[in-house]
Amino acid sequence: HRRSRSRGLPPPPARESRSAMPELPEVETVRRGLEPALLGRCLHKVVVKRKDLRIPFPKGFAARLTDRNVAALERRAKYILMHLSGGETLIVHLGMSGSLKWMAQVETSGATTEPAGPHDHFDLVTSHGTLRLHDPRRFGAVVWSRAMTSDPAAKLLSRLGPEPFDATLDDASFYARLHPRRSAIKQVLLSGDAVVGAGNIYACEALFAAGIDPRTPACRISRPRAARLLASVRHTLSQALQLGGTTLRDFSDAHGMNGEFQNVAWVYGREGQACQRCGTPIRRLVQAQRATYYCPVCQKR
DNA sequence: AATGGCGCCTGAACGC
DNA sequence: TGCGTTCAGGCGCCAT
8 A cells, every 4th residue: 555655764864953744733842942042142144045935035034134133932823923122023834844943053163054955945144053944845934024913914813713722712612613614623623713733633633532533514513522622632732742852853754754743643644554442444535635534433423 | 704626836655 | 767646735815
């Protein structure tokens, strides 16, 4: 079977901060890793190599960042928000294949920056090191906003659903967000309308954990099952976040499944393999042009 | 308003 | 060995 892939070679040695398929846990891991390096630093120089990501770089991008200090590093859904001293914000989305690589200056050697490759799109140069955006597929986006309450930041972020670990997201409000939707629950999870952060991998995993068939119309999920699903989303994302350190230091293969994640996955990428709970072969189907993996026995409509 | 479908983009894996 | 095809999917956008 084509999908039961075995890698012939061991992964290359870990040498940079990279995680493909960045979902919420990966983005939060990147944010946490960058925070101590970037906080309070001044952006001395901004080098733009290629500016046509999914959303093209804003006009005057480099000039608008130069000589600003990094005031805070925040995350909202899968966006990284770099708040600057002038009140502006640089918003970075890593898309499917994006990564942010921190290259610390080594004072003893005189701080050489590695040469930029064809998929390196910008460098933010500080006195202590350089932050480099790398994104081969260019599904990512870089957006500059004068203020978070004004466009384009407001437009980009205003329609996002609640954060999974927001205490105000309770069972009742989660149910209320699912109930009007007639689409399959898998698609509703991916839409980020009811809760943000779960991409294809964690949507599949959370639905397995909750015992819910991914094709179930969202409106047919009862209050208790919705509560269980919310708990499963939170559990899955927090477990992945705990494994985030591994993601940070590892390379990913083409499928973004490296390090610990593929080892703890119950269904994702396991078509034809025995369910680790009941032994039934895991199935794969396509919903909205996206692969869905599930156990036909453990997950009910 | 909700919904389903499309396109973007590259590299790995696959198949002949 | 080599070349064409398929697949991966986050998300803005579009038509319905």
